[in-house]
Amino acid sequence: MKSTPSSQPIRLSYRRIYILPTKRGLGFVLLITILLLIAFIYNNNLVYLLCFLLASLFFITILHTVNSLEGLLIKKTQCPDIFAGEFATNSLIIDNPGNTKRYSIQLGLAQESMQFCDINAQQNMRISLPQKVNQRGWFVLSRPVIFSCYPFGLFRAWHRLNIEIKTLVYPRPSMQDCPLPENNSSQGMQGNTEKGQDDFYGLQRYQSGDGIRHIHWRAYAKGQGLFTRQYSGVQSSEIWLDYEQTQGSDHEERLSQMCRWVLEADKAGMEYGFKLMGLIIEPNRGNQHATQCLTALALA
Numbered sequence: 008m009k010s011t012p013s014s015q016p017i018r019l020s021y022r023r024i025y026i027l028p029t030k031r032g033l034g035f036v037l038l039i040t041i042l043l044l045i046a047f048i049y050n051n052n053l054v055y056l057l058c059f060l061l062a063s064l065f066f067i068t069i070l071h072t073v074n075s076l077e078g079l080l081i082k083k084t085q086c087p088d089i090f091a092g093e094f095a096t097n098s099l100i101i102d103n104p105g106n107t108k109r110y111s112i113q114l115g116l117a118q119e120s121m122q123f124c125d126i127n128a129q130q131n132m133r134i135s136l137p138q139k140v141n142q143r144g145w146f147v148l149s150r151p152v153i154f155s156c157y158p159f160g161l162f163r164a165w166h167r168l169n170i171e172i173k174t175l176v177y178p179r180p181s182m183q184d185c186p187l188p189e190n191n192s193s194q195g196m197q198g199n200t201e202k203g204q205d206d207f208y209g210l211q212r213y214q215s216g217d218g219i220r221h222i223h224w225r226a227y228a229k230g231q232g233l234f235t236r237q238y239s240g241v242q243s244s245e246i247w248l249d250y251e252q253t254q255g256s257d258h259e260e261r262l263s264q265m266c267r268w269v270l271e272a273d274k275a276g277m278e279y280g281f282k283l284m285g286l287i288i289e290p291n292r293g294n295q296h297a298t299q300c301l302t303a304l305a306l307a
Contacts, residue, residue: 016082016102019153023166024076026069032161035065065161072162075112075155078105079126083172084133088301090266091179094137097148097172102131111157116148140176143262143305148172177301180270181263184232185254187212187271188246212271234275245290248272248300249282262304269304273297283307 017023028036039061046054080102089095103109103126114134115121122134140146151172154165212234222235248268255261265283272279273292281288281300284307288300 016080017168017170019076019079019081019166021073021077024073024164025166026073026162026164029156029160029163031159032065035061035161039065064159068159068161071158072155072164074107075109075157076153076164076166079103079109079112079153080131081153081168081170083170086172086174088175088177088298088305089140090177091141091143093140095140095146095148095174095176097136097138097151097174099134099136099151099168099170099172100131101126101134101153103128105129109155109157112153112155114151114153116151140174143176143178143259145306146174146176148174175302175305177305178259178262178266180267181260183264185264185267187268187277188248188252212275245278245280246272247280247282247290250284251282262307266301266304269297269300 039058042054042058042061045051046058082100082102084098084100086096086098099114101112101114101124106128108128109126112124112126113121114124115136122136124132124134126132136148136151138146138148149171150167150169152165152167154163156163212232222233248265250261250265253261253264255264269279269281273294273296276292278290278292280290281303283303286303288296288303
């Protein structure tokens with residue numbers, strides 16, 4: 008029966024740590040066996056002494072290898088949200104509360120993605136296991152392994168952490184330049200009414216009919232795209248980002264376009280509402296509102 012992942016810090020005790028000889032350790036046993044046969048055949052006391060010394064070293068190494076992990080405290084951290092195609096950080100904190108420095112601690116999922124670290128006494132270290140994520144939604148990094156082969160690599164002590172690291176993955180923003188929907192106050196009035204000319208409050212993507220004198224030429228010269236200055240005369244107007252108004256060959260492309268709309272509207276400081284397959288989020292602005300909309304897109 009699979010146990011439920013723990014949300015609390017994990018303390019590595021002797022009962023939680025497994026240990027087995029490595030290939031080097033098995034080779035070491037073979038060497039001791041050959042030396043013992045030589046000592047027996049030739050009745051050589053010096054070779055007997057060497058065998059006993061090597062065997063003592065072999066068994067003492069077991070204790071040191073286990074002690075390199077025993078007592079460590081493993082805590083998971085809050086991972087920042089990302090967009091599809093980016094790397095999830097998958098961070099863990101390894102705390103060493105003891106008075107002994109821990110050497111060659113390894114953490115990861117596979118041999119090629121292991122992270123190595125030395126942790127000083129009564130200190131902790133943050134370890135990241137970056138992994139590229141291409142699918143939106145919840146990405147879960149399950150049960151990473153922490154292990155050590157210190158000091159001679161003869162044994163491998165390990166523990167598979169029963170802990171889940173979750174990262175919310177937003178859709179990848181569309182690469183196509185899709186203009187934002189028109190606001191309610193400007194529908195049917197474009198070309199007849201000039202945009203507000205009071206206090207400047209933000210930028211908006213250039214749309215057909217915008218006055219040339221309102222174009223933000225400095226942003227255009229920097230290669231950031233064509234934007235127009237928005238003034239307080241239209242600050243109170245709002246737009247709706249509606250899934251039904253998107254264009255795309257499939258569901259994922261339409262979500263990507265919605266994602267880009269949210270990012271552009273938030274960057275321009277606009278007030279916008281959000282409609283997605285029955286979900287309606289009332290018009291608002293700010294980081295919290297953008298996060299709410301992006302979360303809905305990630306879990307749609």
